[in-house]
Amino acid sequence: MSSTQIDRLRELLEPLAGKRGLDLEDVRITPAGRRRVLQVVVDADGGVGLEACAELSRAVSAALDESDAMGGAPYTLEVTSPGAERPLTEPRHYRRSLGRLVRLRLREGGELTARLTGLDETGLDLEVPGEKGRKPTARRVEFADIAAARVELEFSRRPAGDQSLKEA
Known part of the structure; x- marks a missing residue:
């Protein structure tokens, strides 16, 4: 889809998300047969619940009905939160991934x-797991040294009270 249309959609949708305490993370339009799917991805510090997605979906639907941002072709609207293994690209993504x-x-x-234990404006503080019975070690990585990052799924994650996190 054209970046001009995505830019217009972002301009229309960002204030709607912001008014509800949400960050607009992504706007995608993909073909789906004779229709298109407009996917609006939002996030917030405490995560995004189903009710918040439903409320934003109603507001987005009303705003789109009043505008010509999607043109005349039929589309399906999806309002969602980022996936569990989403890429970390903004400082707020790292902040939300502490621990x-x-x-x-x-x-x-x-x-x-490694486990993300802290961050500031220049980089990350990490706890690198020890191998073969060794203790974990602390490591600092600057944002400039990171090519790509994502959260790893953990099935036996430490309880939140078991870690001391520092945040700048």
Whole structure:
């Protein structure tokens, strides 16, 4: 879809999300047979619940009905939160992932999987798991050294009270 249409949609939808305490993370339009799917991805510090998605969906639907941003062709609207393994691209994404296990692909090459224990405006503080019975070690990685990052799914994640996190 044209970036001009996506830009117009972002302009229309960002205030609607912001008014509800949500960050507009992404807007996508994909073909689905004779229809299109407009996917609006939002997030918030405490996560996004079903009720928040439903409320925003009603507001977005009304705004789209009043505008010509989607043109005349039929479409389906989906308002959703980011997936569990979403890419981390903004400082707020890292902040919302404090305490989680993250996988970083480094610009100099190689990957690092570690627990995010803190962050500031220049980089991340990590706890790298120890191997073969060794204790975990602390490591600092600057944002400039990260090529890509995402949260790793954990099926036996530590309870929130078991970790001390620092945030700048």
